[in-house]
Amino acid sequence: MLKKERHAYIIKQLNLHNKVLSSDLSFQLKVSEDTIRRDLNELAENGKILKVHGGALSKSFHSPFKEIEIYAQESKREIAKKAISLISEGMIVLTGGGTTMLEMARLIPDTLEATFFTISPLVALELAEKKLLTVILIGGELNKGSQVSMGSKAISELSELRVDICFLGANGINVKEGISDSDWEVVQVKKAMIKCSSISAIMCISEKLNSVQKMKVCGLNSIDYLITDIKPNDTRVQAYQKRTKVI
Numbered sequence: 487m488l489k490k491e492r493h494a495y496i497i498k499q500l501n502l503h504n505k506v507l508s509s510d511l512s513f514q515l516k517v518s519e520d521t522i523r524r525d526l527n528e529l530a531e532n533g534k535i536l537k538v539h540g541g542a543l544s545k546s547f548h549s550p551f552k553e554i555e556i557y558a559q560e561s562k563r564e565i566a567k568k569a570i571s572l573i574s575e576g577m578i579v580l581t582g583g584g585t586t587m588l589e590m591a592r593l594i595p596d597t598l599e600a601t602f603f604t605i606s607p608l609v610a611l612e613l614a615e616k617k618l619l620t621v622i623l624i625g626g627e628l629n630k631g632s633q634v635s636m637g638s639k640a641i642s643e644l645s646e647l648r649v650d651i652c653f654l655g656a657n658g659i660n661v662k663e664g665i666s667d668s669d670w671e672v673v674q675v676k677k678a679m680i681k682c683s684s685i686s687a688i689m690c691i692s693e694k695l696n697s698v699q700k701m702k703v704c705g706l707n708s709i710d711y712l713i714t715d716i717k718p719n720d721t722r723v724q725a726y727q728k729r730t731k732v733i
Contacts (some may be wrong), residue, residue: 487535500544501557505631507541510732561691561715566590568713578652583634584655587691605634644678652683656690658699661725664706666699672699687711
């Protein structure tokens with residue numbers, strides 16, 4: 487594979503999953519880790535990614551308040567609009583982090599009065615712009631890869647909650663394997679979020695459908711809604727319809 491093709495693949499994976507590991511890219515692209523490190527260094531020097539130990543992070547995910555192009559932004563806005571339709575006046579809502587969640591926070595009507603808990607400081611800042619919302623940030627150690635609160639403190643606080651609806655992103659989603667992620671701490675917090683929620687909804691662009699990460703969060707049967715940027719009758723989500731409600 488040519489260097490240009492490798493770079494395009496790396497950017498694509500970052501756009502979809504927000505972070506990549508050098509070891510995974512080496513296996514997927516069938517090249518040495520030294521080659522991957524050189525690729526990541528070059529992409530970082532050109533300002534296209536954020537290089538970190540062992541891999542790289544997406545610039546759009548980690549610099550949402552700067553004038554940086556957000557991948558599939560229109561699709562994410564469509565998902566955000568669908569998610570907001572599930573929120574009623576006076577609800578207690580719990581959210582994860584990520585660019586789709588930020589789009590939802592920005593699009594929430596100024597007239598909505600509700601309480602929002604979130605594990606994402608970035609989402610909390612966006613929600614705080616809405617005068618009628620009560621915004622509560624779940625504490626804990628900040629995970630630099632996902633930019634959300636992690637660890638025992640976050641899980642302990644979540645265990646004391648009972649919320650009406652929870653909105654989560656998905657790093658991997660598959661009919662057979664369910665919801666998955668590449669970070670063990672993120673998986674544990676997501677499990678705690680689902681457990682404390684009466685209704686749980688996964689927000690996911692259609693390009694992520696049928697993808698699998700290393701660690702399982704839950705099966706699709708544990709999720710009440712799958713919210714995507716495509717119509718519920720699209721053939722790409724027909725198999726998912728058997729396990730959860732797709733909107």
